[in-house]
Amino acid sequence: MEKEVVVIGLGYVGLPSVVNHVKKGHKVIGFDIDKRKVDLLNKGISHLDTVTDETVQMLKANGTVFTYEEQLIREKDVYIIDVPTPIDKNKIPDLSYIKSAVELIKNKVKIGSLIILESTTYPGTTEEYLVAVFSKLGYTIGVDLFIAYSPERIDPGNTQSLSAKIPRIVAGHTAECLSEAKLFFGSHVSSVSNLKTAELAKIYENTFRLVNIALADELQIISDDLSIDVYEVLEAAATKPFGFMKFTPSLGIGGHCIPVDPYYLTWLMGARGVETPLIETAGEINDSMLDYYLNKIVAYIGKNHDKNLDKKLDEMKIAILGITYKKNVADTRMSSVISLIQKLKERNSTIVVYDDILYSTTNITQNNVSRLEQKYHQLKEFDMVIYAVNHQLYEDNKANIIRNSQLFYDLTLV
Numbered sequence: 001m002e003k004e005v006v007v008i009g010l011g012y013v014g015l016p017s018v019v020n021h022v023k024k025g026h027k028v029i030g031f032d033i034d035k036r037k038v039d040l041l042n043k044g045i046s047h048l049d050t051v052t053d054e055t056v057q058m059l060k061a062n063g064t065v066f067t068y069e070e071q072l073i074r075e076k077d078v079y080i081i082d083v084p085t086p087i088d089k090n091k092i093p094d095l096s097y098i099k100s101a102v103e104l105i106k107n108k109v110k111i112g113s114l115i116i117l118e119s120t121t122y123p124g125t126t127e128e129y130l131v132a133v134f135s136k137l138g139y140t141i142g143v144d145l146f147i148a149y150s151p152e153r154i155d156p157g158n159t160q161s162l163s164a165k166i167p168r169i170v171a172g173h174t175a176e177c178l179s180e181a182k183l184f185f186g187s188h189v190s191s192v193s194n195l196k197t198a199e200l201a202k203i204y205e206n207t208f209r210l211v212n213i214a215l216a217d218e219l220q221i222i223s224d225d226l227s228i229d230v231y232e233v234l235e236a237a238a239t240k241p242f243g244f245m246k247f248t249p250s251l252g253i254g255g256h257c258i259p260v261d262p263y264y265l266t267w268l269m270g271a272r273g274v275e276t277p278l279i280e281t282a283g284e285i286n287d288s289m290l291d292y293y294l295n296k297i298v299a300y301i302g303k304n305h306d307k308n309l310d311k312k313l314d315e316m317k318i319a320i321l322g323i324t325y326k327k328n329v330a331d332t333r334m335s336s337v338i339s340l341i342q343k344l345k346e347r348n349s350t351i352v353v354y355d356d357i358l359y360s361t362t363n364i365t366q367n368n369v370s371r372l373e374q375k376y377h378q379l380k381e382f383d384m385v386i387y388a389v390n391h392q393l394y395e396d397n398k399a400n401i402i403r404n405s406q407l408f409y410d411l412t413l414v
């Protein structure tokens, strides 16, 4: 049945969510406090590399409304909250966006509205920030209003993982809340018995990745010391058809999820007096890899130049290929390449950054990022090329890139 749906927060999760719900036949209003994004969307222009302008124009043609005007989201059937859940510089969860989204809708819901939180957060958030607030306003949850939690599992940049096809975990505050949410989401739904279980399942998924990437990082250090090719080890281990999943070492995990979400759990458990040493150590290993790789780069230069290493780095003009947090996306949030560039600049290297994927994202002015536009001969003027992000465009031209590099360092493989 067609519903009037409000999606709050039109970022990497919210905008694709608008697309999915429009495709399912609902009438959708996309709300964001960022006027710039709303204005662009209303002009038929996407502010995200993961959603095309054509898709935004299709949404507009279908009657989808994009707005920052609060009065337009009154008394709708469904409210979906897709706002950020970052950590601060001390790795403490910042729930202010969820709080402000709840403030926004608390006087606008109607009897029978379904409110779904999709942001990633620690167990207990939906009860504390939604159920408690609406109960205090006099609503009986499960009768007057329905509250559910359903974490988003979208994988930006992965064209195989259309979010509508990824199974959803759904939990409701009551059985009635759950059945309303299940009815709304339809297929590909896996329900769990309570809100906290759904919240913990999502954080566990991302913590699982952090811990396993940290283990692969440690394998890199072990393999380097033993003069063994870490990738050959990983490929060999991956031939086991059960009980093994391949993760690869990295300069440091970036993005809005894996370097953030586990700290929601460690913070919560710390406040409850429960230790989480494995997760914390994994985080520390992840944080330490930047210096490890910087040392590897310096050693590589030394091996190839046979000169005073640090001095050589000082003098070098270096091209960095790719600055985003992962391949084929234009998202630089928490990208370790940015930290690497900072460290190289501290050592007085001259750095020029190329990222054709980031640059080609319309509508966002990217300072200090250039594009190669396939003119790989330009790389000849650099002392070294650091291949930091293996965007498909660069992968397809890798041989050409290597041919034009005086010294080529492949960070995507180390």
Ligand SMILES: NC(=O)c1ccc[n+]([C@@H]2O[C@H](COP(=O)([O-])OP(=O)(O)OC[C@H]3O[C@@H](n4cnc5c(N)ncnc54)[C@H](O)[C@@H]3O)[C@@H](O)[C@H]2O)c1
Binding pocket: 008, 009, 010, 011, 012, 013, 014, 031, 032, 033, 034, 037, 082, 083, 084, 085, 097, 100, 101, 104, 118, 119, 120, 121, 152, 153, 154, 155, 156, 256, 257
């Ligand atoms: N990006 C991902 O790949 C991904 C995947 C799964 C889950 N998540 C989770 O989904 C949530 C959203 O992440 P994202 O990547 O879409 O963030 P984002 O920063 O791309 O988008 C969030 C949007 O919310 C808007 N916003 C903030 N406060 C608001 C308010 N009070 N009212 C309306 N709009 C508001 C911001 O302006 C922004 O446009 C986070 O909890 C994140 O952990 C993200």
